[in-house]
Amino acid sequence: MKLKRRLMGSWVVGTSAVATLTIIVVMLVMTASIVWGARDTISWEFLTAAPREGMTEGGIFPAIVGTVLLVLLMSIAGVPAGAITAIYLSEYASQKSVIARSIRFAVNTLAGVPSIVFGLFGLGFFVQFVGGGMDDIFSGGGELRWAQPNILWASLTMALLTLPVVIVSVEEAIKTVPQDLRAGSLALGATKWQTIWKVVLPNSMNGIFTGAILAVSRGAGEVAPILFTGAAYFLPHLPNTISDQFMHLGYHVYIMSTQSTNVDATKGIQYATTLVLLGLTVTLNLSAIILRSRMRGRQIQ
């Protein structure tokens, strides 16, 4: 009986340990295979040169620039909006009010919407409705300038996609600011808004950064929403205005590995591009995790 129980025990612990190990090993194998495949191609030149010879040679500089521009525009649009929503939710709204609850509900829903649906929305709303409307106003409907996929619509779509990420982490950060600080500020005669602006916000900067970083990492990695809102297969020049299309690392990987005419010749480039993308998102995520754990540490003290 005792032996049986002990055997059973080690079996339970063993299986669960193996499961955990499997996940981590698979993750490492995946990373290693990408690094291994990219070992010959990746170089400084690869990062800073434009594609040549019908994309079979050269680098991925335009895709890097495109990705960076995308996440920059996305953050400019998304992070302030998300932060304001978070401040409203945690500082102003009473937790049981209908508005606060429906916003919370909307945020949760938004977080669960498949990314491809965001793409459809971007196409239907930004490109056709807003873009079409802007074309009608500015050029009398004659010239097609805004009513087509471009980097602005892509980043706005992406901003919506990342909104829940920002809201959740900013809210979490605001919650770690001790009530005593708020009470102290209010007792000194500061108004509620002054308290938020001078006390709460500076103290939750870490969280806002974490939110922004997570959003950027998500935005850099998602491809489905930009498939038809602005990403381009190949562009001879970098995007000049926000109504240009752009190249994107993830889209580049997708196109090169599935649609390109000579898939085998570009294997190295595909691996290297994937590695750059993976490196980017993993670095961002790691720094977010570290920032967050520091924040939690402060909360305990």
Next chain:
Amino acid sequence: MVSLAAIVLIFLFVFREAAPIFVHKEKPVRPDVVEEEETYGEEFLGEGAQRLSEESAGKPSVESSGSEGEASLSNLLSTTWQPVATEPKYGLWPLIVGTLKVTVIAIVIAAPLAILAALFTSSFAPRWSREYIKPAIELLAGFPSVVIGFFALVTLATAMQNVFGYQYRLNVLLGGIAMSLAVIPIVYTVSEDAITAVPRFITEASLALGATKWQTALFVTLPAATPGVFAAILLGFGRAFGETMIVLMATGNAALISWSILEPVRTMSATIGAEMAEVVFGDTHYHVLFFIGAILFIFTFTLNAVAEVFIRQRLLKRFKGA
């Protein structure tokens, strides 16, 4: 506030573009009805989608009506998806079957692994290793889906074909396995949270009664956290259902109906991703793709709502002893 507006807008515009296919139906609906009230659109299309799936479950092989270019209901329920043929067929059935196949495989692989891992981290793992395992799996959540898709397409596909020696390089099994990589972090995180949220006094009582650590974990902690674990699986299901890039790259994208897991398949999300770029604006095909998007939306929305109810209410009620 912004997010509230955003969600309303998403409701509106995805459904607005999907709505015209219903105009041709037996019950005409003006698109502007959908525009006015978001709930209208949701309920109406929700019923539509539900009715659709019910009917298609009832009689899976409705013949295509052959109406040219129009997405009548019978056309949507037909078994062929040939949107660019001279006589376009918009049968959603193969896509639904395909999506379900990939999703179920992904869940069958991901759920046991993730839940066991969650149990391990919260109950058995030594403290120092916990600090590393959790962030590591959270890091997996940060892997872009296109990277997972690429890994499946290039490395895993060849390796698996060499091992199993099946005919098609890209197939459901491969897509499901790749998808499970994307699902594991979600199921893991949510069920780990649920297990950790089980109050200490419950586990301590069990230990005090002489139960061993693993008995407590398996027979006390895990059952107490069941609603949360169930919610985790639902959320994972929703994620797998809507995920696009992985299936787009790893499943071969052939709209066939079969129950074999070694054949290529096309899912709903991949269909949108692959065909939207080439479609003519305002075409029936275009509206059908938006309709697929609306189905995806409603389905994931429902799953998330149910999961939310499970997490919030059941779990809280149980721990409060009510």
